[in-house]
Amino acid sequence: MIQLKKIEKVYRTDTVETQALNCIDLNVAKGEFLSIMGPSGCGKSTLLNIMGLLDAPSGGQVTIAGSDTLHLRDKQLAHFRNQRIGFIFQSYHLINDLRVLDNVELPLLYRKSTAKERRELAGEALGKVGLGNRMKHFPTQLSGGQKQRVAIARAIVGRPSIILADEPTGNLDSAMGNEVMDILLRLNKEDGTTIVMVTHDEQMARKTHRLVRLFDGAQVQ
Amino acid sequence: MLQHLLTLIWNKKRQHFLLFLELFVSFLVLFAVFTMLVYNYGNLRTPRGFEYRRVLSVTASLQVPEGASKDSLTQLSEQLKRSLRNMPGVAAVSYVSSNSPYTLSSSSDNLSYDNISVQAESYWADDDFAKTLQAELLRGRWYNKQDVAATRRPVVINEKLAEKFFGAADPVGRVLSGNRQIVGVVRNLKDKGDYAEMIPGIYQRIDSGFQDKFLIKLTAGAAPSTESQIYKTIMHHLPGSSTEIEKLEDKRVVKNRLALVPVVLMLVISGFLVLNVALGIYGVVWYSVNKRRGELGLRKAVGATAGGITRQIVGEALVLTSLPLLLGIILAVQFPLLHLFDLPATTYIAAILLAAVFLYVLVSFCALYPGRQAAKIYPAVALHED
Ligand SMILES: Nc1ncnc2c1ncn2[C@@H]1O[C@H](COP(=O)(O)OP(=O)(O)OP(=O)(O)O)[C@@H](O)[C@H]1O
Ligand SMILES: [Mg+2]
Numbered sequence: 001m002i003q004l005k006k007i008e009k010v011y012r013t014d015t016v017e018t019q020a021l022n023c024i025d026l027n028v029a030k031g032e033f034l035s036i037m038g039p040s041g042c043g044k045s046t047l048l049n050i051m052g053l054l055d056a057p058s059g060g061q062v063t064i065a066g067s068d069t070l071h072l073r074d075k076q077l078a079h080f081r082n083q084r085i086g087f088i089f090q091s092y093h094l095i096n097d098l099r100v101l102d103n104v105e106l107p108l109l110y111r112k113s114t115a116k117e118r119r120e121l122a123g124e125a126l127g128k129v130g131l132g133n134r135m136k137h138f139p140t141q142l143s144g145g146q147k148q149r150v151a152i153a154r155a156i157v158g159r160p161s162i163i164l165a166d167e168p169t170g171n172l173d174s175a176m177g178n179e180v181m182d183i184l185l186r187l188n189k190e191d192g193t194t195i196v197m198v199t200h201d202e203q204m205a206r207k208t209h210r211l212v213r214l215f216d217g218a219q220v221q
Numbered sequence: 222m223l224q225h226l227l228t229l230i231w232n233k234k235r236q237h238f239l240l241f242l243e244l245f246v247s248f249l250v251l252f253a254v255f256t257m258l259v260y261n262y263g264n265l266r267t268p269r270g271f272e273y274r275r276v277l278s279v280t281a282s283l284q285v286p287e288g289a290s291k292d293s294l295t296q297l298s299e300q301l302k303r304s305l306r307n308m309p310g311v312a313a314v315s316y317v318s319s320n321s322p323y324t325l326s327s328s329s330d331n332l333s334y335d336n337i338s339v340q341a342e343s344y345w346a347d348d349d350f351a352k353t354l355q356a357e358l359l360r361g362r363w364y365n366k367q368d369v370a371a372t373r374r375p376v377v378i379n380e381k382l383a384e385k386f387f388g389a390a391d392p393v394g395r396v397l398s399g400n401r402q403i404v405g406v407v408r409n410l411k412d413k414g415d416y417a418e419m420i421p422g423i424y425q426r427i428d429s430g431f432q433d434k435f436l437i438k439l440t441a442g443a444a445p446s447t448e449s450q451i452y453k454t455i456m457h458h459l460p461g462s463s464t465e466i467e468k469l470e471d472k473r474v475v476k477n478r479l480a481l482v483p484v485v486l487m488l489v490i491s492g493f494l495v496l497n498v499a500l501g502i503y504g505v506v507w508y509s510v511n512k513r514r515g516e517l518g519l520r521k522a523v524g525a526t527a528g529g530i531t532r533q534i535v536g537e538a539l540v541l542t543s544l545p546l547l548l549g550i551i552l553a554v555q556f557p558l559l560h561l562f563d564l565p566a567t568t569y570i571a572a573i574l575l576a577a578v579f580l581y582v583l584v585s586f587c588a589l590y591p592g593r594q595a596a597k598i599y600p601a602v603a604l605h606e607d
Contacts, residue, residue, distance in 0.1 A: 055601035078526040078527075081522060081523065083524075095516050095519070099232075102225070106523050
């Protein structure tokens with residue numbers, strides 16, 4: 001499903017040059033649930049961003065569902081992100097000025113859909129994460145765990161074939177973390193969604209099919 | 222998407238209050254400016270109704286000797302007119318009152334007919350007035366010597382006055398207050414400048430007394446020396462008079478300039494205001510884009526294209542403009558509804574449309590650059606910063 005070949009990522013600022021990723025080769029199979037671990041700053045988020053086409057690598061090749069993404073133009077990239085990829089971010093990234101339901105609808109806004117369809121799909125996705133009764137709330141009125149679940153609902157509302165989750169349980173207590181993990185496991189099992197998850201938690205990682213460890217931008221296992 | 226933008230802006234209404242107020246006030250100022258422009262432009266486009274080229278406007282003031290009889294003064298003026306008319310290069314001569322074309326003076330008279338009362342510009346002019354200015358008679362005729370015998374004073378009224386009193390009916394033969402009988406209807410003369418509004422007017426016959434103001438129409442082939450010859454002729458008949466000869470063409474230019482002074486002044490002032498508002502909107506949009514980098518990055522992450530982001534930023538600014546605009550329009554339509562000033566409703570409607578379009582264009586223009594910048598946001602970078 002996702003093929004990374006010789007991925008390099010260098011961040012250049014005026015004064016420093018950071019090699020965030022160094023020659024990463026990684027294949028994620030269709031329907032696989034992969035977790036990535038590694039110390040802080042080793043390049044996990046960077047790798048996930050590159051897989052999700054949120055960032056371009058400095059070198060190497062990213063192939064998603066058989067298409068080489070290197071030469072995609074802005075419109076095609078947007079289409080790809082919208083149709084195939086659901087992103088769950090380390091810090092939720094909900095829009096505080098929008099109600100929960102409107103937040104979840106967001107990806108659908110960028111495809112052909114009617115308001116009614118959007119309501120229905122968003123409601124359904126919120127149901128799946130157990131937040132059917134919080135649709136009219138604003139994100140600031142929610143707990144951390146609830147916010148993360150809204151973010152999951154937003155990631156799954158468009159029925160993407162790939163979900164990229166960046167420490168989805170990082171800010172949650174273990175009970176809440178387990179709940180979120182269960183949702184992801186169910187998505188993987190029932191819908192066959194390919195999931196790549198970054199985590200710091202060995203326990204969580206053990207529940208997934210495969211574990212990849214990064215150190216200083218390189219794959220160590 | 223529109224609904225989405227409305228929701229977004231509605232949820233942020235408190236932050237936008239000041240901008241709302243600014244846009245509301247700007248609309249009203251723009252409405253005032255465009256009303257003035259439309260009004261002046263509309264006046265400019267109405268036909269002048271007379272020919273000002275090759276017409277001299279002459280004032281010949283004379284200290285009339287005490288004890289001089291009226292008849293002798295009448296004769297003096299008649300002789301002067303006859304001499305002038307017989308000069309080579311002169312096509313027509315007409316005595317007029319001091320509110321002749323492109324002067325600064327005006328004289329109004331309250332006229333009534335059949336319980337309708339109208340404030341009209343009151344002119345005095347002699348029998349050759351229409352000929353001198355090539356004014357077109359729409360009905361009846363200009364007054365002449367034969368009217369001396371009539372018991373009623375002959376008058377000619379303009380279209381505007383005819384319309385006020387009689388609508389579409391024929392005014393010729395009707396008698397106005399002051400025992401004045403209408404003998405003709407003349408096309409409106411736009412004699413107060415090209416930007417002036419047409420007002421009701423009445424022309425009354427000059428038939429006696431000393432006249433110090435007249436118009437002289439020159440022939441097409443009049444020699445350049447004609448003007449000085451005219452001066453000599455006047456001085457011959459009215460020795461010791463102070464005589465001033467001006468071209469109507471020149472007087473028109475001056476009069477038009479005077480009319481444009483307030484317009485230009487208002488344009489300059491409102492120009493500064495518009496500049497201020499534009500910078501304000503630009504600043505607000507710029508600030509909002511920078512504050513919302515995370516949100517915009519997220520939108521790109523979930524499938525917004527660069528164009529989509531720009532459209533959103535510009536669209537938001539336009540939606541934001543619409544509410545104060547709507548309130549402004551509601552206020553502005555009160556002007557024609559309540560007849561606050563005596564302007565036609567079409568002037569107001571045109572001004573409302575122009576002001577609305579102008580404001581929308583201005584806002585789009587101000588939001589476009591920040592919107593373009595926003596479109597360049599890299600999702601990974603923007604989300605990283607948050
Ligand atoms: N936009 C950026 N500009 C410059 N350097 C960056 C940028 N983003 C990341 N880096 C650098 O790249 C390296 C990898 O960052 P990344 O965010 O991928 O780490 P991470 O493994 O996700 O860490 P954490 O577990 O703390 O989230 C870090 O050294 C970081 O400083
Ligand atoms: Mg990270």
